[in-house]
Amino acid sequence: MVIKRVNTPLTDEVVQTLAAGDHVALSGKIYTVSDAAHKKLVQYLGYGRKLPVDLSNQVIYYAVATPTPPGRILGSAGPTTAERMDDYTPALLGQGVKGVIAKGYRKAEVLQAMRHHRAVYFGATCGIATLLSMYIKKVRLAAYPQLGAEAIYEYTAVDLPLVVNNDIHGGDLQREGRIAYAITQGN
Amino acid sequence: MRTVEAMLVAEVVARLCEEANFVLEENIHSAFQRGFEEEISPYGKEVFAQLLSNAAIAAKNRLPICQDTGIVVVFIDLGQDVQVTGGSLYGAITEGVRDAYQRGYLRKSVVNDPIERTNTKDNTPPVIHCRIVDGDRIKISLMPKSAGSENMSTAKMVNPSKGWEVIKEFVVDTVERAGPNPCPPLVVGVGIGGTLEKAALISKEALFRPVGHRHPEEIKAHMEDELLDAVNKLGIGPMGRGGRITVLDVHIETYPTHMASMAVAVNLLCCAARYKTAEI
Incomplete structure (x- = not known):
């Protein structure tokens, strides 16, 4: 199994090389954006205000971690369902977001917007939040402290294990994977 | 007293x-091990390996x-x-x-x-x-x-004269539409009969039955096998990346119902299948 090492901020050149199904070890800063933070960010944009975090060429992570226990820098932090953020995603892509880490399906128009903005949909495995948190080496509160656990946190990741769900060329691991393993009647 | x-x-x-929250149930752990051995999709196999490794770290460090x-x-x-x-x-x-x-x-x-x-x-x-x-x-x-799997769960009042076939179709359709969203590999609880709320309630109770255990009535045990086989033909696989193990098991619970009614509820349990039981 080939693992592509990818660093953030993400450039168009790197995005170009990623294909659906690729295993990726992602390093660098990523930003957690929860449901509540999405709503706030998009509201800010609606008011014509500058975002509290510069998302240009950045990768965002749909995650709300568990509280940090003593002696650790982070609780368990796995991905949440992408679909809930679909309505907000095009606005954030307009701010230069180059990658999203989440799980599950996305609306077709959001996938199209991601291709248009040359942004990648990275899949993280859900149900392995403790394991994933071990790849986060530093945590900093980046914006919206009033949202508590749902605030925007800047994680410094080292080799975070991901899979490319959707690339900018139209590749779709979840669709292709399903077709490859489905057993239709008669088979 | x-x-x-x-x-x-x-x-x-x-x-x-x-x-x-910290310690995976033994039966789920065994199901993951079996999944790791039996899943033919490399992506799926990798997911099972990750789930097992995560469970070990969580239990050892008492982390969620x-x-x-x-x-x-x-x-x-x-x-x-x-x-x-x-x-x-x-x-x-x-x-x-x-x-x-x-x-x-x-x-x-x-x-x-x-x-x-x-x-x-x-x-x-x-x-x-x-x-x-x-x-x-x-x-x-x-x-x-968890919300991810609860959000993809369903309930429906179906035509009782259509019987088993319509139930089967509804269960398969629920798993198919849910795709990767409820975090497969799943356990599927199916509640049939009673009333709307009774079907939903027994569909959740069904999730507590250990993976591999069958309904005591032979005909329902057979239905469980048939459903498990049908949903695993969908190809969704672990985490929706393609594979033959989308569902670890299907458990049916039933309750007597009105002659003109048939409620069906399908409750999905994600791969972070967490539950515990005690008696005082």
């Missing part, structure tokens, strides 16, 4: 909440298996010959949840009102289902239920 201190109930509930530590669903079988003293039963269960989620550093995901949506900050209230049964024991079965 036998008496049980409310404080003891609170302690047991707190312990079950923590154990459920998943960041969605759920809303706590509690089933109580209350013996009619036991009395809870020194406080109310529901108060004690709520206190136990509150304690566990604070001391265990578990995420507080519950909001006070479905419309207003302000976080209660202690993960209460739990959802409590209590039934009076024979005996003098209190059985507590508890499940921290």
Whole structure:
């Protein structure tokens, strides 16, 4: 199994090389954006205000971690369902977001917007939040402290294990994977 | 009459909440191991390996298996010959949840009102289902239920004259539409009969049955096999990346119903399948 090492901020050149199904070890800063933070960010944009975090060429992570226990820098932090953020995603892509880490399906128009903005949909495995948190080496509160656990946190990741769900060329691991393993009647 | 201190109930509930969130049930662990051996998709196999590795780290360090530590669903079988003293039963269960989620550093995901949506900050209230049964024991079965899989669960009133085929179609359709969203590999609980709410309730109770255990009635056991086979033909696979193990098991529970009615509820349980049971 080939693992592509990818660093953030993400450039168009790197995005170009990623294909659906690729295993990726992602390093660098990523930003957690929860449901509540999405709503706030998009509201800010609606008011014509500058975002509290510069998302240009950045990768965002749909995650709300568990509280940090003593002696650790982070609780368990796995991905949440992408679909809930679909309505907000095009606005954030307009701010230069180059990658999203989440799980599950996305609306077709959001996938199209991601291709248009040359942004990648990275899949993280859900149900392995403790394991994933071990790849986060530093945590900093980046914006919206009033949202508590749902605030925007800047994680410094080292080799975070991901899979490319959707690339900018139209590749779709979840669709292709399903077709490859489905057993239709008669088979 | 036998008496049980409310404080003891609170302690047991707190312990079950923590154990459920930190330690995977043995039967789920075995199902993951079997999945790792049997899944033919390399992506799927990798997911099973990750799930096993995560479970080991979580148990060893007493950290939550998943960041969605759920809303706590509690089933109580209350013996009619036991009395809870020194406080109310529901108060004690709520206190136990509150304690566990604070001391265990578990995420507080519950909001006070479905419309207003302000976080209660202690993960209460739990959802409590209590039934009076024979005996003098209190059985507590508890499940921290994640939103991802609950959100893709379904219920429907179907035409009873269409029978088994329409049930099968509804179950397969639920798993198919859900795709990767409920975090497969799943356990699927199917509640059939009763009324709308009874079907939903037994579909959740069905999730507590260990993977590999069949319904005691042969015909229903056979239906479970048939459903398991049908949903695993969909090809969704672990985490929706393609594979032959989308569902670890399907459990059916039924209840007598009205001659003109047939309710079907399908409750999905994600791969962070967490539940614990104790008896006082």
